[in-house]
Amino acid sequence: MAAENGTKEENALPPPLSAKFKESFAFVTIKDRLPVILSKVADTVHRKKNNLGAELGNEKAEDLKGIAGEISKLRYEIQTDKDVVALEDTRGDVDIWNEVLKNLTKQNNNQPPRWFSAAWLYLECYMYRRIQQSVELSKYMNEYDVFEDQKKNAYVTSVPAIQTLLTYLLTSVENIPVDSNKLQPLFSQLIQVALWGNKCDLSISASMENSQTSCILDQLHSLEPFILLNHTQQLWNHLQKTGKCRIDIVLDNAGFELITDLCLAEFLLSSNMASEIHFHGKAFPWFVSDVTSDDFLWTLESLASTNNLALSRFGTKWQQRIQDGTWVLHFDKFWTTPYVFEEMKSKCLTLHSELSKASLIIFKGDLNYRKLVGDLNWDTTVSFERSLQGFHPAPLVSLRALKCDVVVGLKPGQGEETKVKDESWMINGNWSVICFCDKQLK
Numbered sequence: 001m002a003a004e005n006g007t008k009e010e011n012a013l014p015p016p017l018s019a020k021f022k023e024s025f026a027f028v029t030i031k032d033r034l035p036v037i038l039s040k041v042a043d044t045v046h047r048k049k050n051n052l053g054a055e056l057g058n059e060k061a062e063d064l065k066g067i068a069g070e071i072s073k074l075r076y077e078i079q080t081d082k083d084v085v086a087l088e089d090t091r092g093d094v095d096i097w098n099e100v101l102k103n104l105t106k107q108n109n110n111q112p113p114r115w116f117s118a119a120w121l122y123l124e125c126y127m128y129r130r131i132q133q134s135v136e137l138s139k140y141m142n143e144y145d146v147f148e149d150q151k152k153n154a155y156v157t158s159v160p161a162i163q164t165l166l167t168y169l170l171t172s173v174e175n176i177p178v179d180s181n182k183l184q185p186l187f188s189q190l191i192q193v194a195l196w197g198n199k200c201d202l203s204i205s206a207s208m209e210n211s212q213t214s215c216i217l218d219q220l221h222s223l224e225p226f227i228l229l230n231h232t233q234q235l236w237n238h239l240q241k242t243g244k245c246r247i248d249i250v251l252d253n254a255g256f257e258l259i260t261d262l263c264l265a266e267f268l269l270s271s272n273m274a275s276e277i278h279f280h281g282k283a284f285p286w287f288v289s290d291v292t293s294d295d296f297l298w299t300l301e302s303l304a305s306t307n308n309l310a311l312s313r314f315g316t317k318w319q320q321r322i323q324d325g326t327w328v329l330h331f332d333k334f335w336t337t338p339y340v341f342e343e344m345k346s347k348c349l350t351l352h353s354e355l356s357k358a359s360l361i362i363f364k365g366d367l368n369y370r371k372l373v374g375d376l377n378w379d380t381t382v383s384f385e386r387s388l389q390g391f392h393p394a395p396l397v398s399l400r401a402l403k404c405d406v407v408v409g410l411k412p413g414q415g416e417e418t419k420v421k422d423e424s425w426m427i428n429g430n431w432s433v434i435c436f437c438d439k440q441l442k
């Protein structure tokens, strides 16, 4: 595996994570987890057809049957290690996906990528784009979000935890300290709340329920030792230097994690550390629980329409922030392509330029981390800067619970020590990193 500052060979890039490595999480994911996620999607679609078929009418019922059929076909292709096939719908990003497939085929002696040998990141992203294709190809159900019920259920089961958190936020922002020494602990606390909010992800749980059901604030102290790399102080120092600024948050999961991100955003504005917050969500349903525009707006409406004081207060306030422009929503197609982030400048300069207007970009979650580091099999002691391979539109921080077997920036021996404590430390979401980078490696 590659280290840094070595000889030319040692600085060669490590291989991408792939199911060809039979001991890897990629192998478990392709062999077991993705088929389970697809089975759950097919069941959801069949259930919708059976329960709502009469109400929806024959045409929609038939389309749901078609979607379920496409999902089952995709699951069969994965389980029998078939060639990845080109997309055939008319969504605006179809050429990007087919261009990537063509290049991967060319690079592989004109053999199309296959599920148990190609790069895991590409294949998992492709699977969610194929799910979207099954919806795009339907005539009457092409707005359908096959993950909608799971995401809404995750929110509903998290409501007690959301009530506790937003009640705490209400008190905090109504008594926001002016003195930075008193502000810093609150900043650190809400960074950790957003960090651990990332454990609530329906992809890693293979769509099994994964909501926050207890008060996250009470757990922060006991969770602190599970933060393997913590750059909160560097992050605070950076924001003290920038003063009131634009901060972008590249979102991950809907449900409880989104609420923790909105809490952090509200704190950054109420404390005058930020003047505006830009959120980046997904253009279509992605990795089961990632936030789409519908999810974002539904969440605010759900908060605003409850009779709980804190929820309705913030729901209404946050809807207002979208109106007054202190919160800006973006849903660029780049985030639902197979590209890793070091490709952004060449493949999507507009987004790269947009992000470069920020004084800080906060990347949430494991998939964003994987794309930051290129989903390459780095040595754990390689620096975070090195793994970005030059991606740096602005100073950035990743708040990530580990759910995939790649991590960088650790001390020598730290990975080995952690493995002794917890055999599946890289994939169970129990451990996390707060990685900050404010410079590009020369």
Ligand SMILES: O=P(O)(O)OC[C@@]1(O)O[C@H](CO)[C@@H](O)[C@@H]1O
Pocket: 029, 033, 124, 198, 201, 202, 203, 204, 252, 253, 287, 364, 365, 366, 367, 368, 370, 403, 404
């Ligand atoms: O980005 P998130 O929501 O934190 O995690 C999504 C995710 O867990 O799904 C994959 C497994 O299928 C992981 O590698 C990936 O990171």
Ligand SMILES: [Mn+2]
Pocket: 201, 203, 252, 253, 287, 289, 290, 365, 367
């Ligand atoms: Mn996610």
